[in-house]
Amino acid sequence: MMSWPEQVVRVQSLSESGIPAIPNQYIKPLTERPVFELGSLSDRRVDIPVVDLRNLFGNDPILHLDTLIRISTACRHWGFFQAVNHGVSHELMRRARLVWRDFFNLPLQVKQEYANAPTTYEGYGSRLGVEKGAILDWSDYFFLHYLPVSLRNQSKWPEQPSSCREVVAEYGCEVAKLCTTLLKAMSTDLGLKEEYIENAFGGDNMEASLRVNFYPKCPQPELTLGLSSHSDPGGITILLPDRDVARLQVRKDGDWITVNPVPDSLIVMVGDQIQVMSNAIYTSVEHRVIANSAKDGVSLAMFFNPKSDLVIKPAEELVSEERPAVYDGMTFDQYRVHMRMKGPCGKARLESLKFNGPK
Ligand code: OGA
Ligand code: NI
Numbered sequence: 001m002m003s004w005p006e007q008v009v010r011v012q013s014l015s016e017s018g019i020p021a022i023p024n025q026y027i028k029p030l031t032e033r034p035v036f037e038l039g040s041l042s043d044r045r046v047d048i049p050v051v052d053l054r055n056l057f058g059n060d061p062i063l064h065l066d067t068l069i070r071i072s073t074a075c076r077h078w079g080f081f082q083a084v085n086h087g088v089s090h091e092l093m094r095r096a097r098l099v100w101r102d103f104f105n106l107p108l109q110v111k112q113e114y115a116n117a118p119t120t121y122e123g124y125g126s127r128l129g130v131e132k133g134a135i136l137d138w139s140d141y142f143f144l145h146y147l148p149v150s151l152r153n154q155s156k157w158p159e160q161p162s163s164c165r166e167v168v169a170e171y172g173c174e175v176a177k178l179c180t181t182l183l184k185a186m187s188t189d190l191g192l193k194e195e196y197i198e199n200a201f202g203g204d205n206m207e208a209s210l211r212v213n214f215y216p217k218c219p220q221p222e223l224t225l226g227l228s229s230h231s232d233p234g235g236i237t238i239l240l241p242d243r244d245v246a247r248l249q250v251r252k253d254g255d256w257i258t259v260n261p262v263p264d265s266l267i268v269m270v271g272d273q274i275q276v277m278s279n280a281i282y283t284s285v286e287h288r289v290i291a292n293s294a295k296d297g298v299s300l301a302m303f304f305n306p307k308s309d310l311v312i313k314p315a316e317e318l319v320s321e322e323r324p325a326v327y328d329g330m331t332f333d334q335y336r337v338h339m340r341m342k343g344p345c346g347k348a349r350l351e352s353l354k355f356n357g358p359k
Contacts, residue, residue, distance in 0.1 A: 002119050005132035011140050013108060015216035015296070025136050026224045034249070034256070034290050036222055046252070049074035050262055054085035056181060071182070072189040079231075079270040079285030080250055082262050087181075088174045090264045093240055095163075096171040101298050102161045103142065104214040110160060116143065118340065122156050129343025137344075138224045138291045140214045146172040146302070147208035168210065172302065175238050175266075176208060179304045182236060182268060190278055192317055200277060200315070201235055202307030207332075211301045215247060218291035226289035230344030232271040233336050234305030239267040242297030251286040258290075272350045273306055273332060279314035280326045286347050308333040327353045 014023070051070045055063035074081035103111070116123030118130045121143045127136050142158070145151040146168070158164045180198065187196040198206065215226040226247055241248055241261040248267070249256040259267065275284040289299075306312050313329025330353070338349045 002130070003117055004127065005130055008115070008126050010108065010111075010126055011136075011138055012104060012214060012216045012296075015218065020219055022138070022218065022220045022224055026138055028135060028224055028228075032225065032228065033223060034221070034225065034288075046257055048250075048257065048259055049078055049081040050265070051081045051083055051268075052085050053083050053087065053178075053181075056185060057087060068185055068189055071185050075186060075189070075270050075274075075282045077283070078250065078252060079275075079283040080287070081268050082259070082265040083178075083268050084262055084265050086178055086266050088171075088178055088266060092167075092171055092174060093264065093266075095167050096240065096300055097243065097298055099161050099164050099167045100142070100212045100214075100300065103158050103164060103212075104140070104298065106160060114142070114156070114158065121340075122153075127343065128339065129341055131342060134343055137227050137289075138216065138218045138221075139226045139289070140216070142212045142214075143209060144168070145207070145209050147176065148205050148307075151207065171300070172208065172210065175302045176304075178266070179208070179236060179238060179302075182238075183304075186236075186274070186278075186282070190281060190315070190318065192315055196315065197235070197274065197277060200306070200310070200312065201273075201304070202310055205307040206235075207305045207307060209303050209305070211303065213289070213299045213301065215242065215289065215291065215297040215299075217296050218293055221291035221293050224291050226291045228344040229286055229288040229346045230339070231275075231284040231286050231347050231350065232269055232301075232303060233273070233339055233349065234271040234303045234332065235273045236271055236304050237267075237269040238302045238304070239269060240300040240302075241265075241267055242299050245292050245295050245297055247289045247292060247297060247299075249288050249290060251288075256288070271303070271305075272335070272347075273312050275350060276312055276327045276329075276353070277315055279318040279323060281318060284347065284350065288344075306332045308336075 055067045114124040116125040183197045184194045246260045248259045272284045311329040314325045319325045
């Protein structure tokens with residue numbers, strides 16, 4: 001089995017050891033470091049899209065259309081929005097956060113039983129890429145497969161806390177329903193059949209996985225990142241952000257903008273496969289996570305991806321003489337090799353897929 005290039009260090013253990021300075025391997029180059037102004041994050045106070053999804057589930061056609069337009073604008077210009085009245089139980093969201101916080105607070109040796117390897121990523125991990133000497137992020141994570149059911153292996157999910165498996169199953173189920181609703185809305189907005197994206201992703205064989213991020217306290221947040229800049233490689237991501245601290249930043253027109261989560265919202269992010277399939281009508285959002293010196297945090301990112309051996313290419317309905325195909329098609333298996341080798345690197349992968357982009 002392929003293993004990690006260096007001994008894995010748990011960032012949480014480093015943090016809890018009380019070191020006053022972060023090790024060199026976590027220090028980002030100057031251009032990648034976050035900008036802190038007067039001790040707080042630079043926030044340009046732009047209007048971050050918030051979409052109330054209530055009317056997507058109702059049957060008033062005018063309000064339905066209004067919601068669709070809001071989703072459309074957000075997906076075209078930002079590649080992301082904060083969703084409220086999204087249908088996922090707030091109480092379940094709280095339980096999901098809590099159960100994972102409890103998991104990360106278990107003794108190290110309990111968590112180590114789930115230590116992951118770069119072959120599948122499944123389990124407890126602390127890095128993404130496999131390049132020796134890479135600069136690492138200030139976070140640990142737990143990654144698991146949720147869909148299709150044939151890839152779901154509950155024995156690889158934490159046995160403790162005792163409600164973990166049940167909560168993950170319940171949370172996944174509700175978020176998957178929301179995903180289906182959103183994919184229909186996006187397909188309709190793009191002028192495709194309602195089921196288009198879902199079917200192109202493999203229908204019942206669509207893949208879903210959960211990445212739970214743990215962001216330990218960091219003694220020097222100005223030198224590193226909780227998670228480096230990237231766009232999510234798959235279809236869409238539904239993120240339950242950390243509750244206490246605004247850590248997530250999205251890139252808009254070159255600027256990093258801090259997302260202050262609306263209480264009980266879920267963050268919807270367009271991934272690269274939808275940018276490809278929409279022939280770049282939708283944009284995937286580049287994002288990163290800032291480290292924090294005062295508080296640790298937990299977020300749950302649920303990724304919905306195409307079945308990994310299907311070729312994803314621009315929908316024929318969205319390709320014309322005036323708007324030729326921007327991308328080559330490729331399978332998600334081929335696509336994600338890059339991130340799995342090199343770890344997060346902005347939107348470089350997607351750029352390289354352009355017909356006339358750098359190969
Ligand atoms: C991710 C991600 C953001 C966050 O897991 O891909 O971007 O706020 N997470 O944890
Ligand atoms: Ni992400």
